[in-house]
Amino acid sequence: MDVKELELQMLIEELESYEGRATELVSYYVPAGYELSKVIEHLGYEYSTAQNIKDKNTRQHVMDAIAKILNYLKGLKNTPENGLVVFCGNISNVPGKVDLRLWAMEPPDKLSLRIYRCDSKFLLDPLKEMIKPKQIYGLIVLDRGEATIGTLKGSRLIVLENKESWVPSKMRAGGQSSVRFQRLIEQDVHLWLKYLADEMRNFFDKDMDKLAGIIVGGPGLLKERFVNEDYLPYQLKQKVLGVYDTAYSNEYGLKELLEKAKDVLQKTEYTKEVQLANLFFEHLGKNTGLVVYGLDDVKKALELGAIDTIIISEDYKDKLKELLDLIQQTNAKIEIISKNHPEGEQFANFKIGAILRFKIS
Template structure:
């Protein structure tokens, strides 16, 4: 989640939704009476016909539904403001908020829990380094919450027929600088892009670090703007989240095998450990958040909120996750504990 604007005096916050967990957080903090502004579509009468029209509306929230199956948050409420020509002010409507959307939230009062939750979610980003390379130049940039920071922007020796080693030497020079930033900034993933084959040559020298390779038109700031407009960074974040879930599941299975007492599963047991503040990580399959079983969904959401309130981390496991069936076979709700309670 990215915080685009926040006016503390007016209680207005503008957010960009980056992943499914962001939608869960918004579901957690949106309360009845809050106001939201977002893009939506609605059927409106056009003479004798009805047509679905895109528009921006302001809605007073009645309630929300988190739909994991579609990576969507449904926000139900009364339309407070909309384009006058449609005549829908005062009617009820549902905004379907998806990954990649922006939303403005207005509250009469932001609680400490709500602000802390938003802040923690906005800071929950992978340490990614973007590197653009070409045979004669390169650029290294660090995505940060407040924007993109250019770490290095340099020219390289131009390759020529007389000195055949220049290309390899340049690749080693770039790789050494990348590895220096990887170590000093604790980078987890490198996105390496460029207009030609030089990026593959550089990648040979990047050992023991996850590297994604993509193509851009140039190794310049224009190329950086190009890569930032693509979906690859969202995909990297998605892959990283699935990897983190897998690591947590490995720890859970290890503790189960050793019978350490540091694992809880099943609704009753997890609820009990959550009340003690013992949960460090909680895995929840998306099925349990389906609106089809409202009573169970509400109970699961209460457990998740309790875990979050006591500084535990909740991860929603989608059906395409490699650990989905493992978690499902253990009731779909399984926790790694900080301490034993028995």
């Protein structure tokens, strides 16, 4: 992760925390290549319209926000290459107190839409979409009795569905012939696999362009039948990257599947996090002198230019604000470690650490 992406994530989280006392927070998304003169003309119209707002305070706050945006835009020569996103409004929750602030940025990807919104919350969804993982993986672990479907988005393992099947055990019901009972079981197994294939289609059809692959696991032979026979639709079947043995078919099975499939997941955020945390623990255990931890020691190592990669637990990332200038000066890399895996949960005890380029005293 680079500093700009981290700053954008932190800004989104900050903006989400603000709420206007009325519909007085302004969000403006300007698409790439759009003329600034047209934006200024449109905001002039919105300023005139705002004069009709009944509530005196809301009217004044909206007009002040628009005026501040106009003043900012007049200092620009052109719309930035990827477009422009501006947020402005009174973020004070204290009656009678005004705290009018403006944030403006060039988005990481080209904007293709123009949106003006005046609301009690800033409009952040289009910006969030830009920092979502570009690729996802579909996951399923199954056997005759249970199945769990999930997805891996970046470093996040998300359980989409866990379901027990209706397939009876192999014990024959009283009064039924062995042949008839086996035929009924086979019908139920067929319907169970068809149900799971339908659920996979329901979950992943809409994300087909982002779906990098599907990984299948389970404790028995049913997983091979699920993949090899015509249950999965053709588009999904073509996405299957591997089939693995797991001991479970529940959420633990999904985590086990990710571990077993690390050969095909080398480039995912999840695997990178696990490998990086393990590297940190390895250096720590061998006392190589190539790791530090704790905010003060990380800051000292940054000042010496000794850090290759900063590792920080997701619950502690706000502390990076204190280090951003130093990080930019030294070109240190940053990785935020989630708690979606045991290594991340273990690293959370350290909060922040770093892998060094060289030993420091």
